Amino acid sequence: MSRSLDDAVAALMRDTAEKTLLKHYQRLAIEEVSNKAVDDVVTIADTESEIMLAEGLARILPEAAIVGEEAAHADLAIFDRLSDKLCWIIDPLDGTNNYAVGKPPFGILVALAQGGETVAGWIYDPLSGRLCTAHRGQGAWVNGEKLTARGSGNDTPIAAISLVFVDKSKRASLMEHIAPHYTLVDIPRCAAEQYPRIALGQNDVSLFEKTLAWDHAAGVLFLNEAGGKAARPDGSPYRVDRHLEPGLIGAASPRLFDELAERLSRMPA
Known part of the structure:
Protein backbone atom coordinates (compact mmCIF):
# COMPACT_ATOMS: atom_id res chain seq x y z
CA MET A 1 0.00 0.00 0.00
CA SER A 2 1.59 3.28 -1.09
CA ARG A 3 2.26 6.11 1.34
CA SER A 4 0.72 8.54 -1.14
CA LEU A 5 -2.59 6.65 -1.08
CA ASP A 6 -2.57 6.58 2.69
CA ASP A 7 -1.87 10.31 2.92
CA ALA A 8 -4.54 11.17 0.34
CA VAL A 9 -7.27 9.23 2.14
CA ALA A 10 -6.31 10.69 5.52
CA ALA A 11 -6.34 14.23 4.12
CA LEU A 12 -9.75 13.65 2.54
CA MET A 13 -11.21 12.37 5.82
CA ARG A 14 -9.90 15.35 7.79
CA ASP A 15 -11.17 17.82 5.19
CA THR A 16 -14.56 16.13 5.02
CA ALA A 17 -14.92 16.10 8.80
CA GLU A 18 -14.12 19.78 9.00
CA LYS A 19 -16.49 20.83 6.21
CA THR A 20 -19.43 18.58 7.04
CA LEU A 21 -19.46 16.86 10.44
CA LEU A 22 -17.93 19.62 12.53
CA LYS A 23 -19.86 22.27 10.62
CA HIS A 24 -23.18 20.76 11.74
CA TYR A 25 -22.13 19.33 15.12
CA GLN A 26 -24.43 20.59 17.89
CA ARG A 27 -26.07 22.90 15.34
CA LEU A 28 -28.59 20.55 13.70
CA ALA A 29 -32.06 21.87 13.01
CA ILE A 30 -35.03 19.58 13.57
CA GLU A 31 -35.60 19.18 9.84
CA GLU A 32 -31.97 18.09 9.36
CA VAL A 33 -32.51 14.85 11.30
CA SER A 34 -34.81 12.05 10.15
CA ASN A 35 -35.55 8.43 11.04
CA LYS A 36 -34.00 5.90 8.69
CA ALA A 37 -35.24 2.89 10.65
CA VAL A 38 -36.29 2.00 14.18
CA ASP A 39 -33.68 3.44 16.55
CA ASP A 40 -31.59 4.63 13.60
CA VAL A 41 -31.42 8.23 12.42
CA VAL A 42 -29.73 10.02 9.54
CA THR A 43 -28.69 13.67 9.40
CA ILE A 44 -27.72 16.20 6.79
CA ALA A 45 -24.13 15.65 7.93
CA ASP A 46 -24.27 11.94 6.94
CA THR A 47 -25.41 12.88 3.45
CA GLU A 48 -22.94 15.72 2.90
CA SER A 49 -20.05 13.68 4.28
CA GLU A 50 -20.79 10.67 2.05
CA ILE A 51 -21.00 12.82 -1.09
CA MET A 52 -17.68 14.49 -0.33
CA LEU A 53 -15.94 11.23 0.57
CA ALA A 54 -17.29 9.38 -2.47
CA GLU A 55 -16.20 12.13 -4.84
CA GLY A 56 -12.77 12.33 -3.26
CA LEU A 57 -12.16 8.58 -3.16
CA ALA A 58 -13.22 8.31 -6.81
CA ARG A 59 -10.48 10.78 -7.68
CA ILE A 60 -7.90 8.94 -5.57
CA LEU A 61 -8.63 5.49 -7.01
CA PRO A 62 -11.00 5.78 -9.99
CA GLU A 63 -10.99 2.05 -10.75
CA ALA A 64 -12.57 1.12 -7.41
CA ALA A 65 -16.32 0.72 -6.91
CA ILE A 66 -17.85 2.75 -4.10
CA VAL A 67 -20.24 1.43 -1.45
CA GLY A 68 -21.49 4.13 0.91
CA GLU A 69 -23.90 3.49 3.76
CA GLU A 70 -26.50 6.02 2.69
CA ALA A 71 -26.31 5.16 -1.01
CA ALA A 72 -26.73 1.45 -0.22
CA HIS A 73 -29.69 2.21 2.03
CA ALA A 74 -31.37 3.91 -0.93
CA ASP A 75 -30.38 1.26 -3.50
CA LEU A 76 -29.82 -2.30 -2.27
CA ALA A 77 -28.18 -3.27 -5.57
CA ILE A 78 -25.10 -1.35 -4.40
CA PHE A 79 -24.39 -4.18 -1.94
CA ASP A 80 -23.36 -6.34 -4.90
CA ARG A 81 -20.30 -4.14 -5.42
CA LEU A 82 -18.77 -5.40 -2.15
CA SER A 83 -17.36 -8.42 -4.00
CA ASP A 84 -15.83 -6.32 -6.80
CA LYS A 85 -12.14 -6.58 -7.60
CA LEU A 86 -11.61 -3.29 -5.79
CA CYS A 87 -14.13 -1.41 -3.64
CA TRP A 88 -14.19 1.60 -1.34
CA ILE A 89 -16.50 1.20 1.69
CA ILE A 90 -17.69 4.37 3.40
CA ASP A 91 -19.36 5.08 6.71
CA PRO A 92 -19.64 8.87 6.44
CA LEU A 93 -20.77 9.35 10.04
CA ASP A 94 -20.48 6.41 12.39
CA GLY A 95 -22.29 6.98 15.66
CA THR A 96 -25.04 9.09 14.11
CA ASN A 97 -27.40 8.56 17.06
CA ASN A 98 -24.76 10.13 19.33
CA TYR A 99 -24.01 12.92 16.87
CA ALA A 100 -27.68 13.79 16.41
CA VAL A 101 -28.07 14.60 20.11
CA GLY A 102 -24.82 16.54 20.20
CA LYS A 103 -22.53 14.15 22.04
CA PRO A 104 -19.51 11.97 21.23
CA PRO A 105 -18.33 9.52 20.14
CA PHE A 106 -18.70 9.63 16.38
CA GLY A 107 -16.31 9.23 13.49
CA ILE A 108 -15.62 8.39 9.87
CA LEU A 109 -14.77 4.89 8.63
CA VAL A 110 -13.25 4.17 5.23
CA ALA A 111 -12.04 0.79 3.99
CA LEU A 112 -10.63 -0.58 0.77
CA ALA A 113 -11.60 -4.14 -0.12
CA GLN A 114 -10.28 -6.47 -2.80
CA GLY A 115 -12.50 -9.35 -3.87
CA GLY A 116 -14.47 -9.21 -0.61
CA GLU A 117 -11.46 -8.95 1.72
CA THR A 118 -10.41 -5.72 3.43
CA VAL A 119 -6.89 -4.64 2.50
CA ALA A 120 -6.79 -1.18 4.10
CA GLY A 121 -8.77 0.76 6.64
CA TRP A 122 -8.93 4.25 8.14
CA ILE A 123 -10.78 5.29 11.32
CA TYR A 124 -10.97 9.01 12.10
CA ASP A 125 -12.21 10.77 15.23
CA PRO A 126 -12.98 14.38 14.22
CA LEU A 127 -13.07 15.73 17.79
CA SER A 128 -9.70 14.39 18.97
CA GLY A 129 -8.01 14.14 15.58
CA ARG A 130 -7.10 10.50 16.26
CA LEU A 131 -6.44 8.60 13.04
CA CYS A 132 -6.18 4.82 13.12
CA THR A 133 -4.88 3.13 9.97
CA ALA A 134 -4.18 -0.43 8.94
CA HIS A 135 -2.93 -2.21 5.84
CA ARG A 136 -3.08 -5.95 5.36
CA GLY A 137 0.23 -7.51 6.32
CA GLN A 138 1.76 -4.14 7.27
CA GLY A 139 0.49 -3.50 10.80
CA ALA A 140 -1.73 -0.95 12.52
CA TRP A 141 -0.98 2.66 13.34
CA VAL A 142 -2.43 5.46 15.49
CA ASN A 143 -1.43 8.98 14.49
CA GLY A 144 1.61 7.61 12.72
CA GLU A 145 2.81 5.45 15.63
CA LYS A 146 2.79 1.67 15.20
CA LEU A 147 0.39 -0.03 17.60
CA THR A 148 0.48 -3.39 19.35
CA ALA A 149 -2.88 -4.28 20.87
CA ARG A 150 -2.95 -4.67 24.62
CA GLY A 151 -5.52 -5.85 27.12
CA SER A 152 -6.83 -3.77 30.00
CA GLY A 153 -4.93 -5.77 32.60
CA ASN A 154 -8.13 -6.06 34.63
CA ASP A 155 -8.46 -9.27 36.64
CA THR A 156 -11.91 -9.77 35.13
CA PRO A 157 -11.75 -8.91 31.42
Missing part, protein backbone atom coordinates in the same frame (compact mmCIF):
# COMPACT_ATOMS: atom_id res chain seq x y z
CA ILE A 158 -13.71 -5.83 30.38
CA ALA A 159 -16.45 -6.50 27.83
CA ALA A 160 -18.67 -4.26 25.74
CA ILE A 161 -21.50 -6.47 24.51
CA SER A 162 -23.83 -4.97 21.94
CA LEU A 163 -27.38 -6.15 22.58
CA VAL A 164 -29.10 -3.62 20.31
CA PHE A 165 -29.85 -6.09 17.51
CA VAL A 166 -29.97 -9.29 19.60
CA ASP A 167 -33.35 -11.00 19.97
CA LYS A 168 -34.88 -11.24 23.43
CA SER A 169 -34.15 -14.94 24.10
CA LYS A 170 -30.51 -14.71 23.02
CA ARG A 171 -30.08 -11.54 25.03
CA ALA A 172 -31.21 -13.33 28.18
CA SER A 173 -28.86 -16.23 27.47
CA LEU A 174 -25.91 -13.87 26.95
CA MET A 175 -26.58 -12.14 30.23
CA GLU A 176 -26.88 -15.46 32.08
CA HIS A 177 -24.01 -17.42 30.56
CA ILE A 178 -21.52 -14.86 29.23
CA ALA A 179 -21.87 -11.67 31.26
CA PRO A 180 -20.83 -13.16 34.65
CA HIS A 181 -17.33 -13.86 33.29
CA TYR A 182 -16.69 -10.20 32.44
CA THR A 183 -16.82 -6.68 33.77
CA LEU A 184 -19.47 -5.14 31.55
CA VAL A 185 -19.25 -1.58 30.26
CA ASP A 186 -21.60 0.42 28.10
CA ILE A 187 -21.15 0.23 24.35
CA PRO A 188 -20.33 3.54 22.63
CA ARG A 189 -22.75 2.80 19.76
CA CYS A 190 -19.90 3.73 17.45
CA ALA A 191 -17.60 1.17 15.84
CA ALA A 192 -15.14 3.97 15.09
CA GLU A 193 -14.68 4.22 18.86
CA GLN A 194 -15.17 0.59 19.88
CA TYR A 195 -12.34 -0.93 17.85
CA PRO A 196 -9.75 1.57 19.12
CA ARG A 197 -10.96 0.95 22.67
CA ILE A 198 -10.14 -2.76 22.26
CA ALA A 199 -6.74 -2.23 20.66
CA LEU A 200 -5.71 0.51 23.10
CA GLY A 201 -6.49 -1.49 26.25
CA GLN A 202 -9.68 0.21 27.41
CA ASN A 203 -11.83 -2.85 26.64
CA ASP A 204 -10.73 -6.49 26.34
CA VAL A 205 -13.52 -7.93 24.21
CA SER A 206 -16.58 -6.84 22.33
CA LEU A 207 -19.43 -8.83 20.86
CA PHE A 208 -21.39 -7.59 17.85
CA GLU A 209 -24.57 -9.05 16.38
CA LYS A 210 -24.99 -6.90 13.28
CA THR A 211 -21.87 -6.77 11.13
CA LEU A 212 -22.47 -4.40 8.21
CA ALA A 213 -19.42 -3.71 6.08
CA TRP A 214 -19.22 0.05 6.65
CA ASP A 215 -19.28 -0.48 10.42
CA HIS A 216 -16.71 -3.27 10.63
CA ALA A 217 -14.43 -3.52 7.58
CA ALA A 218 -11.87 -0.97 8.77
CA GLY A 219 -12.06 -1.93 12.46
CA VAL A 220 -11.64 -5.67 11.94
CA LEU A 221 -8.50 -5.13 9.87
CA PHE A 222 -7.15 -2.56 12.33
CA LEU A 223 -7.57 -4.87 15.33
CA ASN A 224 -6.12 -7.90 13.57
CA GLU A 225 -3.13 -5.97 12.25
CA ALA A 226 -2.51 -4.64 15.77
CA GLY A 227 -2.19 -8.23 17.03
CA GLY A 228 -5.65 -8.61 18.51
CA LYS A 229 -8.26 -10.82 16.92
CA ALA A 230 -11.54 -9.99 15.23
CA ALA A 231 -13.44 -12.79 13.50
CA ARG A 232 -16.70 -14.70 13.43
CA PRO A 233 -17.41 -16.63 16.65
CA ASP A 234 -16.41 -19.88 14.91
CA GLY A 235 -13.03 -18.35 14.08
CA SER A 236 -13.71 -17.82 10.38
CA PRO A 237 -12.54 -14.51 8.91
CA TYR A 238 -14.85 -11.56 8.42
CA ARG A 239 -15.56 -10.81 4.75
CA VAL A 240 -17.26 -7.64 3.56
CA ASP A 241 -19.23 -9.52 0.90
CA ARG A 242 -20.81 -11.65 3.66
CA HIS A 243 -21.56 -8.75 5.98
CA LEU A 244 -25.23 -9.63 6.41
CA GLU A 245 -24.28 -12.69 8.46
CA PRO A 246 -24.68 -12.08 12.21
CA GLY A 247 -22.07 -12.41 14.91
CA LEU A 248 -18.58 -11.02 15.36
CA ILE A 249 -16.06 -11.01 18.22
CA GLY A 250 -13.37 -8.40 18.69
CA ALA A 251 -10.66 -9.09 21.27
CA ALA A 252 -7.41 -7.53 22.39
CA SER A 253 -5.61 -10.87 22.02
CA PRO A 254 -6.18 -14.28 20.44
CA ARG A 255 -6.43 -15.79 23.94
CA LEU A 256 -9.25 -13.44 24.92
CA PHE A 257 -10.99 -14.21 21.63
CA ASP A 258 -10.73 -17.96 22.18
CA GLU A 259 -12.11 -17.72 25.72
CA LEU A 260 -15.20 -15.80 24.61
CA ALA A 261 -15.71 -17.99 21.53
CA GLU A 262 -15.58 -21.11 23.67
CA ARG A 263 -18.14 -19.73 26.10
CA LEU A 264 -20.44 -18.78 23.23
CA SER A 265 -20.14 -22.28 21.75
CA ARG A 266 -21.36 -23.79 25.03
CA MET A 267 -24.22 -21.33 25.46
CA PRO A 268 -27.68 -22.94 25.15
CA ALA A 269 -29.43 -22.12 21.90
Whole structure:
Protein backbone atom coordinates (compact mmCIF):
# COMPACT_ATOMS: atom_id res chain seq x y z
CA MET A 1 0.00 0.00 0.00
CA SER A 2 1.59 3.28 -1.09
CA ARG A 3 2.26 6.11 1.34
CA SER A 4 0.72 8.54 -1.14
CA LEU A 5 -2.59 6.65 -1.08
CA ASP A 6 -2.57 6.58 2.69
CA ASP A 7 -1.87 10.31 2.92
CA ALA A 8 -4.54 11.17 0.34
CA VAL A 9 -7.27 9.23 2.14
CA ALA A 10 -6.31 10.69 5.52
CA ALA A 11 -6.34 14.23 4.12
CA LEU A 12 -9.75 13.65 2.54
CA MET A 13 -11.21 12.37 5.82
CA ARG A 14 -9.90 15.35 7.79
CA ASP A 15 -11.17 17.82 5.19
CA THR A 16 -14.56 16.13 5.02
CA ALA A 17 -14.92 16.10 8.80
CA GLU A 18 -14.12 19.78 9.00
CA LYS A 19 -16.49 20.83 6.21
CA THR A 20 -19.43 18.58 7.04
CA LEU A 21 -19.46 16.86 10.44
CA LEU A 22 -17.93 19.62 12.53
CA LYS A 23 -19.86 22.27 10.62
CA HIS A 24 -23.18 20.76 11.74
CA TYR A 25 -22.13 19.33 15.12
CA GLN A 26 -24.43 20.59 17.89
CA ARG A 27 -26.07 22.90 15.34
CA LEU A 28 -28.59 20.55 13.70
CA ALA A 29 -32.06 21.87 13.01
CA ILE A 30 -35.03 19.58 13.57
CA GLU A 31 -35.60 19.18 9.84
CA GLU A 32 -31.97 18.09 9.36
CA VAL A 33 -32.51 14.85 11.30
CA SER A 34 -34.81 12.05 10.15
CA ASN A 35 -35.55 8.43 11.04
CA LYS A 36 -34.00 5.90 8.69
CA ALA A 37 -35.24 2.89 10.65
CA VAL A 38 -36.29 2.00 14.18
CA ASP A 39 -33.68 3.44 16.55
CA ASP A 40 -31.59 4.63 13.60
CA VAL A 41 -31.42 8.23 12.42
CA VAL A 42 -29.73 10.02 9.54
CA THR A 43 -28.69 13.67 9.40
CA ILE A 44 -27.72 16.20 6.79
CA ALA A 45 -24.13 15.65 7.93
CA ASP A 46 -24.27 11.94 6.94
CA THR A 47 -25.41 12.88 3.45
CA GLU A 48 -22.94 15.72 2.90
CA SER A 49 -20.05 13.68 4.28
CA GLU A 50 -20.79 10.67 2.05
CA ILE A 51 -21.00 12.82 -1.09
CA MET A 52 -17.68 14.49 -0.33
CA LEU A 53 -15.94 11.23 0.57
CA ALA A 54 -17.29 9.38 -2.47
CA GLU A 55 -16.20 12.13 -4.84
CA GLY A 56 -12.77 12.33 -3.26
CA LEU A 57 -12.16 8.58 -3.16
CA ALA A 58 -13.22 8.31 -6.81
CA ARG A 59 -10.48 10.78 -7.68
CA ILE A 60 -7.90 8.94 -5.57
CA LEU A 61 -8.63 5.49 -7.01
CA PRO A 62 -11.00 5.78 -9.99
CA GLU A 63 -10.99 2.05 -10.75
CA ALA A 64 -12.57 1.12 -7.41
CA ALA A 65 -16.32 0.72 -6.91
CA ILE A 66 -17.85 2.75 -4.10
CA VAL A 67 -20.24 1.43 -1.45
CA GLY A 68 -21.49 4.13 0.91
CA GLU A 69 -23.90 3.49 3.76
CA GLU A 70 -26.50 6.02 2.69
CA ALA A 71 -26.31 5.16 -1.01
CA ALA A 72 -26.73 1.45 -0.22
CA HIS A 73 -29.69 2.21 2.03
CA ALA A 74 -31.37 3.91 -0.93
CA ASP A 75 -30.38 1.26 -3.50
CA LEU A 76 -29.82 -2.30 -2.27
CA ALA A 77 -28.18 -3.27 -5.57
CA ILE A 78 -25.10 -1.35 -4.40
CA PHE A 79 -24.39 -4.18 -1.94
CA ASP A 80 -23.36 -6.34 -4.90
CA ARG A 81 -20.30 -4.14 -5.42
CA LEU A 82 -18.77 -5.40 -2.15
CA SER A 83 -17.36 -8.42 -4.00
CA ASP A 84 -15.83 -6.32 -6.80
CA LYS A 85 -12.14 -6.58 -7.60
CA LEU A 86 -11.61 -3.29 -5.79
CA CYS A 87 -14.13 -1.41 -3.64
CA TRP A 88 -14.19 1.60 -1.34
CA ILE A 89 -16.50 1.20 1.69
CA ILE A 90 -17.69 4.37 3.40
CA ASP A 91 -19.36 5.08 6.71
CA PRO A 92 -19.64 8.87 6.44
CA LEU A 93 -20.77 9.35 10.04
CA ASP A 94 -20.48 6.41 12.39
CA GLY A 95 -22.29 6.98 15.66
CA THR A 96 -25.04 9.09 14.11
CA ASN A 97 -27.40 8.56 17.06
CA ASN A 98 -24.76 10.13 19.33
CA TYR A 99 -24.01 12.92 16.87
CA ALA A 100 -27.68 13.79 16.41
CA VAL A 101 -28.07 14.60 20.11
CA GLY A 102 -24.82 16.54 20.20
CA LYS A 103 -22.53 14.15 22.04
CA PRO A 104 -19.51 11.97 21.23
CA PRO A 105 -18.33 9.52 20.14
CA PHE A 106 -18.70 9.63 16.38
CA GLY A 107 -16.31 9.23 13.49
CA ILE A 108 -15.62 8.39 9.87
CA LEU A 109 -14.77 4.89 8.63
CA VAL A 110 -13.25 4.17 5.23
CA ALA A 111 -12.04 0.79 3.99
CA LEU A 112 -10.63 -0.58 0.77
CA ALA A 113 -11.60 -4.14 -0.12
CA GLN A 114 -10.28 -6.47 -2.80
CA GLY A 115 -12.50 -9.35 -3.87
CA GLY A 116 -14.47 -9.21 -0.61
CA GLU A 117 -11.46 -8.95 1.72
CA THR A 118 -10.41 -5.72 3.43
CA VAL A 119 -6.89 -4.64 2.50
CA ALA A 120 -6.79 -1.18 4.10
CA GLY A 121 -8.77 0.76 6.64
CA TRP A 122 -8.93 4.25 8.14
CA ILE A 123 -10.78 5.29 11.32
CA TYR A 124 -10.97 9.01 12.10
CA ASP A 125 -12.21 10.77 15.23
CA PRO A 126 -12.98 14.38 14.22
CA LEU A 127 -13.07 15.73 17.79
CA SER A 128 -9.70 14.39 18.97
CA GLY A 129 -8.01 14.14 15.58
CA ARG A 130 -7.10 10.50 16.26
CA LEU A 131 -6.44 8.60 13.04
CA CYS A 132 -6.18 4.82 13.12
CA THR A 133 -4.88 3.13 9.97
CA ALA A 134 -4.18 -0.43 8.94
CA HIS A 135 -2.93 -2.21 5.84
CA ARG A 136 -3.08 -5.95 5.36
CA GLY A 137 0.23 -7.51 6.32
CA GLN A 138 1.76 -4.14 7.27
CA GLY A 139 0.49 -3.50 10.80
CA ALA A 140 -1.73 -0.95 12.52
CA TRP A 141 -0.98 2.66 13.34
CA VAL A 142 -2.43 5.46 15.49
CA ASN A 143 -1.43 8.98 14.49
CA GLY A 144 1.61 7.61 12.72
CA GLU A 145 2.81 5.45 15.63
CA LYS A 146 2.79 1.67 15.20
CA LEU A 147 0.39 -0.03 17.60
CA THR A 148 0.48 -3.39 19.35
CA ALA A 149 -2.88 -4.28 20.87
CA ARG A 150 -2.95 -4.67 24.62
CA GLY A 151 -5.52 -5.85 27.12
CA SER A 152 -6.83 -3.77 30.00
CA GLY A 153 -4.93 -5.77 32.60
CA ASN A 154 -8.13 -6.06 34.63
CA ASP A 155 -8.46 -9.27 36.64
CA THR A 156 -11.91 -9.77 35.13
CA PRO A 157 -11.75 -8.91 31.42
CA ILE A 158 -13.71 -5.83 30.38
CA ALA A 159 -16.45 -6.50 27.83
CA ALA A 160 -18.67 -4.26 25.74
CA ILE A 161 -21.50 -6.47 24.51
CA SER A 162 -23.83 -4.97 21.94
CA LEU A 163 -27.38 -6.15 22.58
CA VAL A 164 -29.10 -3.62 20.31
CA PHE A 165 -29.85 -6.09 17.51
CA VAL A 166 -29.97 -9.29 19.60
CA ASP A 167 -33.35 -11.00 19.97
CA LYS A 168 -34.88 -11.24 23.43
CA SER A 169 -34.15 -14.94 24.10
CA LYS A 170 -30.51 -14.71 23.02
CA ARG A 171 -30.08 -11.54 25.03
CA ALA A 172 -31.21 -13.33 28.18
CA SER A 173 -28.86 -16.23 27.47
CA LEU A 174 -25.91 -13.87 26.95
CA MET A 175 -26.58 -12.14 30.23
CA GLU A 176 -26.88 -15.46 32.08
CA HIS A 177 -24.01 -17.42 30.56
CA ILE A 178 -21.52 -14.86 29.23
CA ALA A 179 -21.87 -11.67 31.26
CA PRO A 180 -20.83 -13.16 34.65
CA HIS A 181 -17.33 -13.86 33.29
CA TYR A 182 -16.69 -10.20 32.44
CA THR A 183 -16.82 -6.68 33.77
CA LEU A 184 -19.47 -5.14 31.55
CA VAL A 185 -19.25 -1.58 30.26
CA ASP A 186 -21.60 0.42 28.10
CA ILE A 187 -21.15 0.23 24.35
CA PRO A 188 -20.33 3.54 22.63
CA ARG A 189 -22.75 2.80 19.76
CA CYS A 190 -19.90 3.73 17.45
CA ALA A 191 -17.60 1.17 15.84
CA ALA A 192 -15.14 3.97 15.09
CA GLU A 193 -14.68 4.22 18.86
CA GLN A 194 -15.17 0.59 19.88
CA TYR A 195 -12.34 -0.93 17.85
CA PRO A 196 -9.75 1.57 19.12
CA ARG A 197 -10.96 0.95 22.67
CA ILE A 198 -10.14 -2.76 22.26
CA ALA A 199 -6.74 -2.23 20.66
CA LEU A 200 -5.71 0.51 23.10
CA GLY A 201 -6.49 -1.49 26.25
CA GLN A 202 -9.68 0.21 27.41
CA ASN A 203 -11.83 -2.85 26.64
CA ASP A 204 -10.73 -6.49 26.34
CA VAL A 205 -13.52 -7.93 24.21
CA SER A 206 -16.58 -6.84 22.33
CA LEU A 207 -19.43 -8.83 20.86
CA PHE A 208 -21.39 -7.59 17.85
CA GLU A 209 -24.57 -9.05 16.38
CA LYS A 210 -24.99 -6.90 13.28
CA THR A 211 -21.87 -6.77 11.13
CA LEU A 212 -22.47 -4.40 8.21
CA ALA A 213 -19.42 -3.71 6.08
CA TRP A 214 -19.22 0.05 6.65
CA ASP A 215 -19.28 -0.48 10.42
CA HIS A 216 -16.71 -3.27 10.63
CA ALA A 217 -14.43 -3.52 7.58
CA ALA A 218 -11.87 -0.97 8.77
CA GLY A 219 -12.06 -1.93 12.46
CA VAL A 220 -11.64 -5.67 11.94
CA LEU A 221 -8.50 -5.13 9.87
CA PHE A 222 -7.15 -2.56 12.33
CA LEU A 223 -7.57 -4.87 15.33
CA ASN A 224 -6.12 -7.90 13.57
CA GLU A 225 -3.13 -5.97 12.25
CA ALA A 226 -2.51 -4.64 15.77
CA GLY A 227 -2.19 -8.23 17.03
CA GLY A 228 -5.65 -8.61 18.51
CA LYS A 229 -8.26 -10.82 16.92
CA ALA A 230 -11.54 -9.99 15.23
CA ALA A 231 -13.44 -12.79 13.50
CA ARG A 232 -16.70 -14.70 13.43
CA PRO A 233 -17.41 -16.63 16.65
CA ASP A 234 -16.41 -19.88 14.91
CA GLY A 235 -13.03 -18.35 14.08
CA SER A 236 -13.71 -17.82 10.38
CA PRO A 237 -12.54 -14.51 8.91
CA TYR A 238 -14.85 -11.56 8.42
CA ARG A 239 -15.56 -10.81 4.75
CA VAL A 240 -17.26 -7.64 3.56
CA ASP A 241 -19.23 -9.52 0.90
CA ARG A 242 -20.81 -11.65 3.66
CA HIS A 243 -21.56 -8.75 5.98
CA LEU A 244 -25.23 -9.63 6.41
CA GLU A 245 -24.28 -12.69 8.46
CA PRO A 246 -24.68 -12.08 12.21
CA GLY A 247 -22.07 -12.41 14.91
CA LEU A 248 -18.58 -11.02 15.36
CA ILE A 249 -16.06 -11.01 18.22
CA GLY A 250 -13.37 -8.40 18.69
CA ALA A 251 -10.66 -9.09 21.27
CA ALA A 252 -7.41 -7.53 22.39
CA SER A 253 -5.61 -10.87 22.02
CA PRO A 254 -6.18 -14.28 20.44
CA ARG A 255 -6.43 -15.79 23.94
CA LEU A 256 -9.25 -13.44 24.92
CA PHE A 257 -10.99 -14.21 21.63
CA ASP A 258 -10.73 -17.96 22.18
CA GLU A 259 -12.11 -17.72 25.72
CA LEU A 260 -15.20 -15.80 24.61
CA ALA A 261 -15.71 -17.99 21.53
CA GLU A 262 -15.58 -21.11 23.67
CA ARG A 263 -18.14 -19.73 26.10
CA LEU A 264 -20.44 -18.78 23.23
CA SER A 265 -20.14 -22.28 21.75
CA ARG A 266 -21.36 -23.79 25.03
CA MET A 267 -24.22 -21.33 25.46
CA PRO A 268 -27.68 -22.94 25.15
CA ALA A 269 -29.43 -22.12 21.90
